[in-house]
Amino acid sequence: MASDHLASFENTRERLAGPDLVRAIAITEVLICHDGGMISAWCHKTLPFHLAVLGFYGVMLFFVLSGFLIGTIILDLLDRKASPKDWSIFLVRRWLRTLPAYYVWLIVLLIPLAYFGPYGVTWDEGKRVLPYYLTLTQNLGWPMVSGWYGVTWSLCVEEWFYITFPVLLLLLLACRVRSAVAFGTILAAFFIVPLWWRLSLPTNVDWNEVTSKIVPCRFDSIAWGILAAWFYRRFRIITTFHIPLALCGTFIVSIIWWSDKLPFPLWNGRFQSMAIYDVVGLAYALCMPAMMRLSALPPLINQTVRSISTHSYALYLCHLPLVLVAGDLQVRYGIRIRYALLFTIVTTLGGAILSWRLVERPCLKLRVRQSFQKVESRDGHSVQNKLSGF
Incomplete structure (x- = not known):
């Protein structure tokens, strides 16, 4: 059975509130961490620890949500024995959703670097590392090549995941491996390889810049979302327990977030640096069924959440450089x-709005629709499967 229709930027009337709410929460956590940290530094203060670490949780939430949404699409493609053309449409749709805005912002952010001097790095360093950013290889198998435009590390993780997972899956299918076995094998590899890679790193590496940002080290963060999509699809009984699962996931995240306040250590530093991705990934994966059950919010809240969600990608791309x-x-x-703060707010919000209207939305309209057969909804009515604005 194909998946339920998901939130879609292209199908606003049938857009679920759940994924919008998750995106809004994730980008809010990232903004609190990055912008809050910078603004606190301007005031010669330090952002409280539990706010400073929200960036990690926000990015993890984005990863699991991405995995859940693309996992749903991949499972649909497998179930209908999709042709190479269908798989190419999947990739092109992803690239049109993410790459145009990225390259526009990359060019826009080079302008102040070139004409108004350094903000983080010099123009000479910007020119040196530009080829990496153009090819999305700035952290492909190594730490970020520069601190300039540092937020793009997570985009690299996602883009390389979008390529490697389907390609490896199709290779196994071409070898006449059964689709279920192929899918399970590749998914298992995307859990095993990142953990192995992290364990192979020296124990004294910088966790924030090395362990957490090298592309292969983070594939399992997205894989948790794909695993959640598979469970949600194959074992529909879990929708009955979506609230207990979400409460369990929220409890796990809360315990880890506030673990420094516990009367006993939750784990040692080495274990934490290896396992925190998978523990938090599991916790967020447990919340995905509840996300899919949330179809609407009160009108005013829904409008605000949807607006934040719609502009979340552009906000992520531009907030830290600005x-x-x-x-x-x-x-x-x-x-x-106060003027620096006003500049930050105006340019970030204005930039996100312009990015959506002038770049992202027009590119969404260029995408070929990923067509799927009509499927039965839970109430027995035939509905057209609407895929995410992913």
Whole structure:
């Protein structure tokens, strides 16, 4: 049975509130971490620890959501024995959703670097690392080549996942491996290889810059979403327990988030650096069925959440570079904090809105529809499967 229809940027009337809410929560956590940390530094203060680590949880939530949505599509393609053309449509749709906005922002952010001096790095370093950013290889098998445009590390993880998972799956299918066996084998590999890679790293590496940002080290974060999609699809009884599962997942995340307040250590540092991705990934995966059951929110809240969700990708791409520009203007030209803050808010929100209207939405309209057969909904009515704006 094919999947339920998912939230879609292209089908706003049937758009589920659950994925929108997850995106809104994730981007809010990232903004609190990054912008909150920078603004606190302007005031010569430190962002409280439990707010400073929200960036990790926000990115993890994005990864699991991405895995769940693309996992649903991949399972649909497998079930209907999709042709190579269908798989190519899947990849092209992904690239049209993510790459145009990325390259536009990459070019836009080079302008202040070239003409107004450094914000984080010099122009010479920007030119040196630009080929990596153009090919999305800035952290392919090594730490980020530069601190400039650092938020793009997670985009690289997702883009390479979108390529490697389907390609390896199709290779096994071409060898006449049964689809269920092929899918399970590749999914298992995407859990095993990242853990092995992290364990192979020296124990004294920088966790934030090495263990958590090298592309293969984070594939399992997305794989948890794909596993959740498989369980949600194959064992529909779990929808009956979506609330207990979500409460369990929320409890796990809360315990880890506040583990420093426990009267006993939750785990040692080495184990934490290896396992935290999978423990948090599992916790978020447990929340996915509840996300899919949330079809609507109160009107005012729903409108706000949907707007944040719609602009979440552009917000992610532009927020940190723009707050760094504001900080650079403050240091070099003595701009007052309130004006730097106003600059950050106006450019970030304005940039996200323009990115959506001028780049992302037009590119969505260019995408070929990923067609699927009509499927039966839970109430027995025939509905057209609507895939995510992914």
